[in-house]
Amino acid sequence: AAPDIDWERPLSGKVAVVTGAARGIGATIAEVFARDGATVIVADIPAAGEALTQTANKVGGTALALDVTAPDAADRIAEFATERFGGLDIIVHNAGITRDKLLANMDEGRWNSVLEVNLAAPHRITAGLVEKGALKSGGRVVDVSSIAGIAGNRGQTNYGASKAGVIGMVNAEAPKLAEHGVTINAVAPGFIETAMTAAIPLGTREAGRLLSSLLQGGQTVDVAETIAYFASPASNAVSGNVVRVCGQAMI
Ligand code: NAI
Numbered sequence: 668a669a670p671d672i673d674w675e676r677p678l679s680g681k682v683a684v685v686t687g688a689a690r691g692i693g694a695t696i697a698e699v700f701a702r703d704g705a706t707v708i709v710a711d712i713p714a715a716g717e718a719l720t721q722t723a724n725k726v727g728g729t730a731l732a733l734d735v736t737a738p739d740a741a742d743r744i745a746e747f748a749t750e751r752f753g754g755l756d757i758i759v760h761n762a763g764i765t766r767d768k769l770l771a772n773m774d775e776g777r778w779n780s781v782l783e784v785n786l787a788a789p790h791r792i793t794a795g796l797v798e799k800g801a802l803k804s805g806g807r808v809v810d811v812s813s814i815a816g817i818a819g820n821r822g823q824t825n826y827g828a829s830k831a832g833v834i835g836m837v838n839a840e841a842p843k844l845a846e847h848g849v850t851i852n853a854v855a856p857g858f859i860e861t862a863m864t865a866a867i868p869l870g871t872r873e874a875g876r877l878l879s880s881l882l883q884g885g886q887t888v889d890v891a892e893t894i895a896y897f898a899s900p901a902s903n904a905v906s907g908n909v910v911r912v913c914g915q916a917m918i
Contacts, residue, residue, distance in 0.1 A: 672898060677706030677899040682752045684708045684744055686735050687762030689715035691861035693809070694722045696759055699895045701726040706752050708791070710744070711762070726792075730894035735762045735788040741795020749801070757807040757898045758796065760789035763829075765863060767822040778825045785803040785829035790836055797847060804848030809897045810837050814913050821871075830855070834909050841907030850906035852897040857913030860884040879914025889914075 683700050687693040688709035697709045707728035711719045723730035731747050734738060742765075748755035763785045766777035789810055796802050796820025816821050837853045844851050848914055858864060858875035864884065869877065876884045890912050896902055897910075 672900045674911035676847075677897075677901065679704030680755070680803035681898075682706045682748050682749060682754060682755040682756065683740055683759070683898065684710055684731070684757045686710045686733070688764070689718040689722055690861060692856070692859060692887045692890050693759075693761040694725075695891040696761060696894050697722055697726045697728055697890040700757075700898065701728060703895055703899070704896075705757065708744075708748060708752075712723070718870050730848050732762065734889075735792065736783050739789075740788065740879075741792045741801070743798070744792065744794060745799050755796070755801050756803050756805065758792070758802070759809045759811070759894060759898070760792065761811045762788070763811060763813075763863075763868075765826050766841070767820050767826065770824055774826050779823040782829050782832070785826070786832040786836065788839075793844075793851070794838060797849075799842065800847070802847065805903075806847070806849040807898045808840070808844060808849060808851040809894050810851070811894075812837075812853045812880070812909060814911060814916070816855045817855055817911070818863040819900055837909065838907055839868070844908060850897070850902065852902070852906060853909045854890055854893050854897070855909055855911045855913070856885065856890045857911065857916055858884045859887060859890055861887060872884065879916045881914040883912050883914070885912060 683705040685696045686695045689711035697707050700707050707725050708730040709728050710733040712734045713732040719730045808835050812833040813830040815827045
């Protein structure tokens with residue numbers, strides 16, 4: 668029989684952590700989760716400061732100053748969620764960075780920092796939470812890949828490798844998480860209008876927008892609503908999947 672779910676607020680009673688939530692896609696995920704009834708913890712680096720507080724206030728959530736690359740990040744997330752709200756149901760690994768450079772100038776520093784934030788940290792946190800049994804049965808992990816991990820992007824060897832890695836990681840983690848009653852899925856956004864893409868040089872930025880058949884960049888809410896589906900009871904039987912949110916682009 669179908670479980671008894673309040674479809675007006677499908678995340679009611681759920682505790683969710685969204686990383687990189689001070690601004691951009693993460694802030695909109697927090698907003699959509701709060702609308703859907705979740706108790707939302709918004710996490711971002713300490714330097715995000717006031718922006719993180721503002722997002723927390725806007726969505727009626729709680730701020731957690733946390734660099735996802737900290738070795739004890741999983742412990743801190745688990746403790747924060749458990750002490751304040753009695754447990755953790757949903758984690759969205761949204762924090763991500765770019766450090767673009769053409770191949771010849773792709774130094775170790777840029778390579779390592781992007782791989783660390785975008786790929787190693789989500790893995791370390793998911794593994795840590797599972798090891799501690801911190802994610803409740805019925806829980807959700809959602810990772811953020813990118814079209815850059817599926818199709819190539821000039822100057823983004825590090826970023827593309829990290830985001831392709833996210834897809835491999837999600838595929839591999841799904842059976843293990845299933846043992847704990849937890850699903851894991853990923854979104855692969857195309858060009859979305861945020862501070863991250865505003866930093867791209869104008870010509871490349873316009874080319875990015877034109878790759879979408881909508882002929883414009885996507886909005887943060889387009890990504891957030893897809894993630895909300897993966898967080899909701901509606902996706903109970905869906906794990907190990909990647910959904911492209913690419914403005915109907917054929918890539
Ligand atoms: P953004 O740059 O606007 O926001 C990213 C947030 O992550 C920032 O608030 C930043 O402070 C935070 N962050 C960075 N490093 C962190 C760390 N070590 N620990 C905790 N927080 C950290 O970026 P945007 O555009 O909102 O991107 C969000 C996610 O979506 C990223 O994973 C990005 O790679 C991905 N994405 C974005 C696309 C776009 O077109 N904007 C396309 C495809 C994927």
